[in-house]
Amino acid sequence: MGAYKGYSGVASSSYAMDVATPSPSLSQEYKTKIELSFEQLKNEVLRSTQETIQTLQSELRVHRLALTGLETECDRLRKLQDETLKDKEHLQDLVKGHRVVTLIDGDGAIFSQNFISQGQQGGHLAACSLSEGILKFLSTNYGTRPYQLWVYLFYNKRGLMDTFNRVGLCSLNKAFEDFVVGFNQATERFTMVDVGTTKEAADVKLKVHLVDDIQLPQTLKIVFGGCHDGGYISNLNSQITAGYREKLILLKGYTQMAPTIAALDLPLLEIPDLFMTHKLVTGNRWTTTPTSPNLMVTDSEMLDDSSKISLGESDEVDSTGSSYSRVLQRAAAPNLRDITRERSSSTEASWQGSYSPATSGTRHVIPGVRLSKQKPPPCTLFYLSNCKLGSKCKYGHDYLLNAEHFQEMRENARLGPCPMINRGEPCTWGDACCYGHFCPHSTKCPFFKVGSCKFQAADMHKSPAAL
Template sequence: MDSEPASSQDYQNRIELGFDQLKSKSPSILSRTLTNQTSDDVYKFMNHEKSSQETIRKLENELSVYKLAISGLEAERDRFRKLQDETVKEVTFLKDQVKGHRVVTLIDGDGSIFSSDIIAQGQHGGHLAACSLSDSITQFLSTNYGAAPYQLWVYLFYNKRGLTDTFNRVGLGSLNKAYEDFVVGFNQATERFTMVDVGSMKEAADTKLRVYLDDDIRLPQTFKIIFGGCHDNGYASSLRSQMTAGFRDKLILLKGYTQMANAIAALDLPSLEIPDLFMPHKLAAGCRWMPASNQVVTDTDPILDESSPMLLGEPDETDSTGPSYSRVLQGAAPNREKSPREQSPSTEASGEASYTGFPGTRHIIPGIRLSKHKPPPCTLFYLSNCKHGTQCKYGHDYLMSEEHFQELRDNAKLGPCPMINRDEVCTWGDACCYGHYCPHSTKCPFYKLGKCKFRGVDMHRDPA
């Protein structure tokens, strides 16, 4: 049976015992056998053994220290692994909460106009419109893309002044006050619903919609963009650019009018229609207000006579029918008063008598210039704000198409703005329906003869 390994003390005891036995038996033999060299070797071995044992003890102590350190590091590693797992779970949870659930709705309020029945309810109608919009969008998304905690943002941009003018032109002037309350109700319905008046700058709403579209569609957390500008072909290029950039799957069209613009419909994007929320048709062709831009006129284009009915008589003078256009501008620019279209109409007189017809009841005669109609359409009524009311000798009751509106704008630009003509500042600015520059610019033959109607200091310089 194997014995356990002996320690250095056991070896030392055995050696000493052997010396004692040798001494007792034969001192002479011991002296002969053990020389000084042998004795030195024995003692060296014993010292080496002691040194080795001491080294082993030191190494064992160091090993214990290292084991303790490793144990601490392993515990720290386990703690960090647990923390990492918790962080990964939290990040995954946050991604699930954000990514794929953000839905942004962009609406052009100049073309997607809420139903008159809803607007008439004022602030309560705004709440109803917001709820209907939210519920319909959520239901559409859940049906087509699965149920999820969708977070809905709505940005609606509109031109309050233009919308007010449009309501007046089509006999819905009573909605103007209710519309202000409607906007308040819509904005208060939820924190993420915003309805903003962008003013009367040309394409102000269009510009904002395009910027929001470009910014939001690129965010990874945006699941869908619901675009409510289907009435305007001008948006087709912006939508097509986003589709080309790889965001086609994020786009959904929100129909305002029953029929979409041809270029928008040709994009073949999924669409959402909410019954009874928006007006299904345009209020009147061409009634969407916008500032008339400066028209480019060639040298061969005619200039209207001073007596042209399209200029409403001499603009700088006051006639028996009411105040001059310049006074109308000065009084109407800061505060637009209630339109005469909201006043009670009376029976229409014959010939060129005062206007007494109902809005939108007289048809334009095909092939005849507007200025040759009897009476001609009132420029201020259709492009600005006529304050002559029922005393105006020009027509307020024509059913105008966009083509007719454009003809009216072009003709109006051929007449000078009375304030610019007196070297004053026009309070309407770019929105003024009359010309701030002579259409013949620096090449005007009448200016050289001193007979041009455009008499302002800078009215014959190149507008460019």
């Protein structure tokens, strides 16, 4: 047992030594294996890394291609967006429009004598001057655009011809017809139309066109040539209230505008030498002298101030602007009174037995008898302005008057001073006033020199052209 134990102990000790201390050949073998394993691991890592890098590079190329494609698509979309915005602006411009409509009251805005006297060529030149003036104003104030200009001018030919005759411009009648042809042929969109002798026919057409055209989205601007007539104020105010103020431009004809229209403070266009600057004034039927192409006034030197025979007026009217505060002063001429009496007395006598008022509250004017000699005379305020007395007025409100009667009534009313101007106050009616703002004799009035003229306010004896 002891021997066995000893052997076992020797054997165990020897085995332990063998394990603890490997032989040199075994260590080298391990080392070689480790190196091989490390090399294999290294190669495997490198191969895996390279594969990963290749995969990533491949994916990167794909992403780069995709990015390039996206950038190209973005550029295309940007260009498309820019083109779409331009198309949108173009469509908005088309919807908004650049149509400019010019409305002219030809009974108040009368082309200058220089144009009318040239006939057809003058009409063409007037149309060109009007077009150039409007387009220049628009380009200066609203920018250069493809403006499309339309012009509608309405006038009373017969009334205008009668006025030419009374102020000594008979030669313009034939030339005027040729002038209208030249104006209408100047361009397709220019129209000059005779509306006839119906009262305020031109006004009605202008008012309808104003309402219809200003509401169209294609209408950029309305150039309104009726500044002389305060009767348009309610229509203009209605359009301003409706939100169309920015579309309105006033075209100035006469130097003096209606105060109510001037007070609107709208853009004002004035084309030099295109229109007559003052109204054609006829002081009486016997003597008329034109003084300049754009200013027609009468020189009534042959008739003194006492020869003015006015029409009957209402005795009491308010002075708030809707009418007048006192009646027109009246006088009879010593040198015409007998003539008038002789001319009318025989006629009145012949009508005395046969004349009877018309039915339904109307009556006819006795032929050959001046309106101021009718019994009773027609009420000037009723027919030309606004009579407040109604049935209490001692003058006639029931006459059937034609255009010549109205013209005679206007001429006679102008022979008397406007009460407001005569008191040194501004006339609220402006150019629409039926009374005279200037003495018909102007600077040659013999009564002014002795202080007895009915036109008493300052400047009433100056020529309108000098103001």
